[in-house]
Amino acid sequence: MSNRDLEIIERRVCYQGFYRLESLRLSHRLFGGGMSPPIVREVIEKSDVAAVLLYDPARDEVVMIEQFRVGARSDPRGPWLIEVVAGLIETGETPEDVARREAIEEAGCTVSELLPISTFYTSPAKTSQRIHLFLGRTDSAGAGGIHGLAEEGEDIRVLCLPAEEALALVEQGRADSAWPLIALLWFAGHRERTRQLWLGTAASPAG
Numbered sequence: 001m002s003n004r005d006l007e008i009i010e011r012r013v014c015y016q017g018f019y020r021l022e023s024l025r026l027s028h029r030l031f032g033g034g035m036s037p038p039i040v041r042e043v044i045e046k047s048d049v050a051a052v053l054l055y056d057p058a059r060d061e062v063v064m065i066e067q068f069r070v071g072a073r074s075d076p077r078g079p080w081l082i083e084v085v086a087g088l089i090e091t092g093e094t095p096e097d098v099a100r101r102e103a104i105e106e107a108g109c110t111v112s113e114l115l116p117i118s119t120f121y122t123s124p125a126k127t128s129q130r131i132h133l134f135l136g137r138t139d140s141a142g143a144g145g146i147h148g149l150a151e152e153g154e155d156i157r158v159l160c161l162p163a164e165e166a167l168a169l170v171e172q173g174r175a176d177s178a179w180p181l182i183a184l185l186w187f188a189g190h191r192e193r194t195r196q197l198w199l200g201t202a203a204s205p206a207g
Helices: 095-107 163-172 178-199
Strands: 006-016 020-028 039-045 049-056 061-068 080-083 085-088 113-121 130-137 156-162
Touching: 049 095, 049 178, 061 095, 061 163, 080 178, 085 095, 095 113, 095 130, 095 156, 113 178, 130 178, 156 163, 163 178
Parallel strands: 049 130
Antiparallel strands: 006 020, 020 039, 049 061, 049 085, 061 080, 061 156, 113 130
């Protein structure tokens, strides 16, 4: 099936703020043949996102961030989540542009190389937003402190972790939002290959 098997009957904007909430009345082709009766679906719309897990192959260290997330406000551990650097892709920007910019704004890190990990929908049942996820090469020396843009209400703490400690976040359940979880699971299987690629020689344990 394709987009031709979908008919948008009516589109209504319910709310326009940082996000846009739309109500769609639509009909789509059924697997058994014919079209569905009209159904109503609400969707939350915002531009796509670029996200990057920062990695220093020489030190074998991962740079992540911790910040307040309102969606986790009822979490028993509190609404501060360990995440990867990320930002919205504006008109005229590439995902790579945004990954590099956000690494500086949110973590004070410069990205010298990028490897694509995956592009995926965040939650396709309610939004068309897609994530462009990367591994970014950086120098983690001196990484840390508080970052973010005051005008955007950002209060971001930078965490510089040995790679093994970062990977342990998955088993500990502390990497519990989608983007860092996907990034770390990918990194677990590609860590040594990436070190060899970026260091130009067979990687040896950091020390």
